[in-house]
Amino acid sequence: MRTVEVSNHTSLAEYSDRFHLEGHVRTLEEEAKQLLPSLSGRKVWMINAAESGGGVAEMMPKLVSILRELGIEVEWVVIESERPEFFGLTKRIHNLIHDAGDPGFSAEDRALYEAVNEENARALERMMSPRDFIVAHDPQPCAMGAILKERTGAPAIWRSHIGLDRATPRTRSAWEFLRPWIEAYDRVVFSVPEYVPPFLADRSSIIHPGIDPLSPKNAEISPRRVQSILCSGQLALQHSPMLHPLFEHPALRLSAEGKWERATEAEEIGFLFRPIITQISRWDRLKGWEPLMDAFVRMKSSSRTGPDGLHNRCLDIIRLVLAGPDPASVADDPEGKDLLEELTRRWLDLDPRLQRDIAILTLPMASREENALMVNAIQRCSTIVVQNSIEEGFGLTVSEAMWKRLTVIGSSAAGIRQQIRDGVDGILIPDAENTTEIATILDRALANPALRGHLSGNAQRKVHENFLVFTQVRAWLRVLHSVLTPLVDVTLSPPDASHTGASEA
Ligand code: UDP
Numbered sequence: 001m002r003t004v005e006v007s008n009h010t011s012l013a014e015y016s017d018r019f020h021l022e023g024h025v026r027t028l029e030e031e032a033k034q035l036l037p038s039l040s041g042r043k044v045w046m047i048n049a050a051e052s053g054g055g056v057a058e059m060m061p062k063l064v065s066i067l068r069e070l071g072i073e074v075e076w077v078v079i080e081s082e083r084p085e086f087f088g089l090t091k092r093i094h095n096l097i098h099d100a101g102d103p104g105f106s107a108e109d110r111a112l113y114e115a116v117n118e119e120n121a122r123a124l125e126r127m128m129s130p131r132d133f134i135v136a137h138d139p140q141p142c143a144m145g146a147i148l149k150e151r152t153g154a155p156a157i158w159r160s161h162i163g164l165d166r167a168t169p170r171t172r173s174a175w176e177f178l179r180p181w182i183e184a185y186d187r188v189v190f191s192v193p194e195y196v197p198p199f200l201a202d203r204s205s206i207i208h209p210g211i212d213p214l215s216p217k218n219a220e221i222s223p224r225r226v227q228s229i230l231c232s233g234q235l236a237l238q239h240s241p242m243l244h245p246l247f248e249h250p251a252l253r254l255s256a257e258g259k260w261e262r263a264t265e266a267e268e269i270g271f272l273f274r275p276i277i278t279q280i281s282r283w284d285r286l287k288g289w290e291p292l293m294d295a296f297v298r299m300k301s302s303s304r305t306g307p308d309g310l311h312n313r314c315l316d317i318i319r320l321v322l323a324g325p326d327p328a329s330v331a332d333d334p335e336g337k338d339l340l341e342e343l344t345r346r347w348l349d350l351d352p353r354l355q356r357d358i359a360i361l362t363l364p365m366a367s368r369e370e371n372a373l374m375v376n377a378i379q380r381c382s383t384i385v386v387q388n389s390i391e392e393g394f395g396l397t398v399s400e401a402m403w404k405r406l407t408v409i410g411s412s413a414a415g416i417r418q419q420i421r422d423g424v425d426g427i428l429i430p431d432a433e434n435t436t437e438i439a440t441i442l443d444r445a446l447a448n449p450a451l452r453g454h455l456s457g458n459a460q461r462k463v464h465e466n467f468l469v470f471t472q473v474r475a476w477l478r479v480l481h482s483v484l485t486p487l488v489d490v491t492l493s494p495p496d497a498s499h500t501g502a503s504e505a
Contacts, residue, residue, distance in 0.1 A: 001120040004051045004076045008065035010214045015470075021213060024470035031474050032070045035481040043073040044133040044480070045124065049090070049140035051078050052365050053325050053333065054282055055209060055396040056137050056161050059472070062212040066473045077124060079141040081116040088334050089113060090140045096174035097139070097162050098286055098391035103173035110177070117143035121151070130154050133480060136185075137161060139178055146184035155483050158185040161209070162393035163195025165414040175199070186483045191394045192414050205479045208418065209394045210472030211403060211463065217372035218403055221380065229377035230271055233370065235263045235361075249364035251323075251374060256355055258348055260362065269359045271381040275318040277442065278382040280363075280375055280397055281389075283324045283336035288388035288411060288432040289343055295438035296320040297354055302439070311447045318446070320358045323378060329365035379404055384445055384452075389413045390432045399467040402426065402459035407452040409441060419467065425458040 016025040046064060050057050060076055067074045081087070089109055095101040121144045128134075128148065134156040136145030142158055149156040158181075164171050175182075175197045182188060188200045189207050196204045211218055221229070228243060230236035234250035253263035263269060270276075277296065281287040304312040322343070327336035340362075347360055363374050379385055385401035385408050392413035399419055401408045408425075410416035411432035420426035427445060429438055445452060 001047075001077050001080055001123040004060075004078055006061045006064045006068075006076060008069065010212075012066065012069055015214060018214070020464065021468075021470075024468060028066075028470045028474050029070075032477055035477045036071055038481050038484045039072055039133075039477075042131045042133050043075060043129070044135060045128065046074060046076045046135050046137065047079060047124070047141040047145060048076075048137035049079050049087075050333075051076075052368055053329060055394060058217075058396055059209055059211075059469070060137075062215065062469050063473060063476065066469065067476070070473075070477075079116070079120045079144060081119075083112065083116065084334060086112055086116045087140075091333060091335055093139045093174050093177060094162060095286070096170045097160075097164060098393075099164055099166075099168045099170045100286060100391070101170065103170045105173070105177050113177075114143060117141065118147060120144045121147040124148060125151055128152050128154060133157070133483075135159060139174075142178055143181040146181035149184055149186075156185045157187045157189060157479065157483060158182055159189040159207075160195065160393075161191060163190055163192060163414070164391060165192070165194035167197070171197075187479060189479060192418055194414055195393075205475075205482070207472060207475040207479065208467060209396055209399075210467050210469040211396060211399050212469045213403060215372060216369050217376050218400055219376070221376060226377045226380050227272060229373045230381070233263075233363075233374045233377075235269065235374065235378070236271055237264050237268055247364075247367065247370045247374075249366045249370070251364065252326075252362050254344055254347060254360040256348075256352060258344060263359065263361060267356070269319060269321065270317075271321075271378065275314050275383040275446065276321055276381055277318065277384045277386060278321045278323065278378055279386045279388060280323045280378065281387070282333055283327050283340045283343070284333065285335070285339050286390045286392070288390045289322060289339070290346060291433050291435050291438060292386055292388040293320065293322065293343070293346065293358060295435040295442065296358060297350065298435055298439040299443050300354060300357060302443070306447075308447060314446055315443070318357070318383070321361060321378060321382070322358065323361040323363055323375075325365050325371070326362045375400070376404075379406060382406060384409055384442065386442075387411065387416060388429065388432050388438065389416060392416050394418065398426075399463050402456075403463040403467075405456045405460045407445060407456050408459060409445060419462065420459075421462075424455070425462045426455055 012025050015021045048056050064074045064076050092101055130153045132154045134145045134148050134154050137159045145156050188204050190196050193206055231238040232244055232247045251263050252260040255261045327340050363371050365371050379401050385406050387395050387398050387410045389411050392415040394415035398410050398416055409427045410420050412428045422428040
């Protein structure tokens with residue numbers, strides 16, 4: 001187990017200086033004033049499995065730093081193990097909760113899971129007081145939090161960022177595995193009400209994830225800065241002197257020889273010129289990479305019979321960008337490398353013309369900030385951002401793109417349905433594995449700029465009202481408070497209405 005340092009880049013006062021965020025900060029501070037007394041003198045231990053890669057690691061620094069600024073002592077620790085099979089096992093639990101993989105666990109699985117959690121719990125127990133609060137995130141440290149609660153008597157919350165809107169033999173098998181530990185917790189938090197398994201109905205709360213509107217990943221950036229980030233990450237060639245230096249670690253692109261090379265080889269992707277469809281995610285089968293690539297191939301290969309010359313030209317020059325983290329950098333996701341290899345094989349089988357039109361990119365994670373800037377710039381260059389997840393706990397990438405006022409096309413996975421209303425703030429794909437359907441939806445959206453404008457405006461409003469970090473922190477304050485003082489109502493009122501709906505981008 002190790003502690004993760006968090007530095008706060010943006011204070012609440014700085015958010016408040018932005019007219020469209022001021023109401024959010026005021027509402028948060030007012031609520032905090034009422035709820036904080038019950039939390040004083042208690043340290044909150046946030047425990048998860050990775051400090052980078054994926055949605056939980058994305059949200060944690062901001063959650064921790066805002067809670068600290070409000071006056072709560074918070075520490076972030078990451079569960080560790082020298083046994084890679086532990087993360088293989090927890091990834092299997094993760095997949096089963098999303099109805100994928102082989103159900104059933106052996107006595108050895110249970111022994112491994114317990115041993116790693118026990119070892120980590122022992123290390124943290126030495127640093128804890130019974131007044132502290134334990135908040136364990138996702139299956140990896142679930143037993144660790146339960147063990148700590150039992151030994152120290154500290155109140156404990158288990159936060160599941162994953163779930164499925166139906167019960168299947170696979171999901172049941174995962175929940176049965178975790179059940180003895182989850183039942184030890186005072187409260188369990190899910191992102192979506194449909195995820196709550198029946199045995200937890202009496203102790204669940206719902207918290208929607210939220211994004212940081214001023215982070216390097218989401219802040220508004222000028223066209224010049226977009227261009228300079230692309231050049232710094234070697235995603236585009238530099239044609240003029242630039243203020244900022246090259247990033248130490250460039251993005252890499254799969255080449256026709258099956259090697260990872262500079263993304264500008266053998267020709268530029270054309271981020272600033274061509275229409276671009278993008279998906280950025282972890283390299284996980286459940287993110288629906290392969291059907292998306294197949295759908296793009298289908299759309300590109302379809303005959304151009306329509307009368308709209310501009311649309312036909314769009315289909316000719318459009319490119320698909322599939323980007324994810326360097327798979328070596330995401331400690332708790334051992335399957336990433338295999339999936340990327342599979343996708344690579346599929347891509348290498350494509351006609352060279354299609355290979356040129358589909359860029360598979362790995363974005364280095366050595367610097368979180370540089371990685372975030374690249375995600376920001378790539379999304380802002382996209383005509384459409386897709387999140388074609390077969391299953392999705394929430395899908396922060398959706399809110400990240402909606403906040404940037406982009407057209408987002410998402411699958412109908414439960415997490416994404418929370419964010420996108422079909423035809424209102426984006427478009428939903430009914431079946432993430434139906435390539436014909438995906439191709440048709442992409443084609444129609446590309447042919448209709450007016451629709452895209454309408455959807456993307458609503459998308460930003462939706463995130464402003466529901467999925468910014470301030471709303472998430474308010475929900476956390478209520479849940480923490482209510483565990484100490486049961487019977488309190490944890491329903492959230494909307495943020496200060498006079499400030500909702502304003503937009504910056
Ligand atoms: N992400 C990133 N760099 C990448 C790929 C993904 O920073 O190369 C981020 C992405 O922007 C999002 C998070 O990883 O913030 C993924 O979270 P999401 O909830 O979409 O899915 P999860 O990975 O948690 O399943």
